[in-house]
Amino acid sequence: MRIYVHIGPDGASSDRLQRVLDSKREQMLGKGVLYARTPGARNHTRLFMAVTDPENIDSLRYNRGYISAEKQQVLREDVARKLKDEVDRHNPHTLILSSHQLGTSLCSPSELQRLRAILLPLSNDIRIVSHIDDPARMLVRRYAAQLIEGRAHSLQRELDCLSEPDFWQAALDSRPDPDPQAGQFGEVQGACFWLDFKRLQSFWEEGFGPGSFSYRNVNLPLFYSNAATEEVRAAFGIQDTIGKVIPEDLPTAPSAAWLSRSRRFNDAVLRLLAKKDVILPRQLWRKFLVEIKVPGDPIAPGSLHALSSRFADDIDNLCFRHDGLDADLLAPDASLPDWVETDPTRGFRATQYLLAFRWRINQATKEELANKAADLAKLNGNAPAPAPEETAEASSIEALLSPTARRVMPPLAKQNFEKLQSSVFAPHNRLGRVNEEELAGPYDAITPRKLPEKSSGNVIVGCMKNEAPYIIEWVAYHRAIGFDNFLIYTNDCSDGTSEILDRLQEMGVLQHRNNDNWGGNSPQQFALDNSLKEPVIKNAEWIAHVDVDEFINIRCGNGTLSDLFERVPDATNIAMTWRLFGHNGVTHLNDKFVIEQFDTCAPKYCPKPHTVWGFKTMFKNIGAYAKISCHRPNKLHENFENKVKWVNGSGQDMTSEAIKNGWRNSKKSIGYDLIQLNHYALRSAESYLIKRQRGRALHVDRSIGLNYWIRMDWSVHRDLTIKRNIPRLREEYDRLMADAELAKWHQTGLDWHRAKAIELHGMPEFEDLYQQALKLDLTETERVAYALALDMEN
16 A cells, blocks of 8 residues: 655645545545545644644644643554554555645654654555645745734744755744743744755655655646646546546635734734733634734735745756656746835734733633633532542543533543543634623514515525424514515424414415425425425525524524625625524423523534534525525536625625535634524423434434434523514414414324323333433533534534
């Protein structure tokens, strides 16, 4: 087996190359080429963190909880074991690993030795691949990335190294010693040593042998076109075709003025952190940088012509020796006047902005210190004594766990819990603005609008199966916030759901379609495919696919669709991120509003497990997409790439992230300030039992067991914002329920569900599940750890 290790070092081209590898992973595997999953989903970050020098703590290791040498050793052993298992399972003839941090950060022989020690048990045929561009162009891209991570030194740092006889060493000497609490990381603050491409090659060949290293051109447009697959084939020796990929737009280069602002602001922040009396979480720091963003022209690589000139002879020689390099593509930009840092514009003063942000920093500090104090209190003896069967020397992590977690969580979940303590994935509720609207009065009722001729207005399309007790509230609520029409599909209902919907159709409220004879993989997708033929969908202004356990919670203005649309006037797609609501201690099925009974939920910041940040999409009906799927429209038509704009729940642009695919937010696209989707997946504990017995609409081959409860029962934080809708919901609900036949079917459905709950309580399998669920009193971090251990990523 041959192993290719792709080391970047250019982050932009590495990301695009990894996207191709990821999208073609299964196709390549069928041809004997393994793009490994275990070291990281796309960029093999875990492999990089596993091999760095223990004392060289970088920002990734710090944010993900691998600070100590002991924890890093556990990571290294885990990476080596899982990578070997993955190779043994697939038996490929080619293994590809890719991490741009390997090229930008590894700088000692001992780090290469650790990497080699992980790979040699797999094969001794190891090739190193690196993509390079003109040094000035690469520096401009890397500099912007460093600034987002907190760099406080200008490009003068690299330019000063040009006067030294050994650029590589001078750049390494500019790196500060790691001091995570003070925000100091060598790879962020130091000059980019790897711009000395000749030395980079010799460094890696000292670790892996002469001839093991090959250079290839970075040609950014190539990575955004179907020719990207050809580059993948060439770089990694893949003989068979791996198909085409969808082109992507080039990202917009950041303005030089914003970069100037960011550097100055980072310098002010680092001076504050040096006092070590405040704590600034990395996510909040990045948010500040986004808030000071200004437009303008980017840094021109031609102004750094001195860098290109310094290495011109080396690059000519490398082009002669490496078949993958084209001298024309490495040619520098035309020379311009020497680089001078751009004016930050508008009289920008970093200290003034830092002072304005200080209250938020202080709040973050208080929360971090409170969490540490709580942990310390548990360690000092306030935690319950260990059970007799536990060892006398319980670990500190065991002491931090709640009694329930110590009793029920498997060892892997406890390991996950330990990792989360200092990880960037640790859940918390410090995201977005304070919920001022929770303190405000109720929303005003709205008058149904008169629609233009042939328009069906704002439409919800949904699918239901045995949801009778919840339908009228759900319909009344969404009518009260501005939805004009509904298209509802049902299949195999026996509780009165179909009769309720039929009556609502007779009343002119919605359209009901029977979906009993569905085909394909799921009744839901079958219904959504058919919905595209319906006039109510064809003539809609905005469309949203929403389930009956999901309530669109608009958190701006008067809480209506029109208020939302006014705040995102140019958006065509709005990602409505789930806020998962737990059972809130409600065990029995009640005839009360769902939005009244359940107000405890997941934290706003919760990257794992992946379902927490899932979103549904409300989209403008402009014909941009050919298909409606569960979470989003799909199959973007040609010529619509520049006509759609996706925004997150805070109204921020996330088009580049979501335009083609994806159904969950990332750390950079999460937002709840304007809209969120309240997801009451469980409702009461008895409702959960009935849902468990009923099965699922989309994934009909999966059961809803205790794993589902662990993933969905979030009852730590409280969100009351949707309750401002209760008065106008009640008015519309009472108006609908004044219809005697509709009220009769609602009661019939309620009686059916209560009888079903009694029946399930009498079945040992379901009663045992019910009792297990009610005993699972976990903290948010424990729940994340447990969910990940149960492999909830499905």
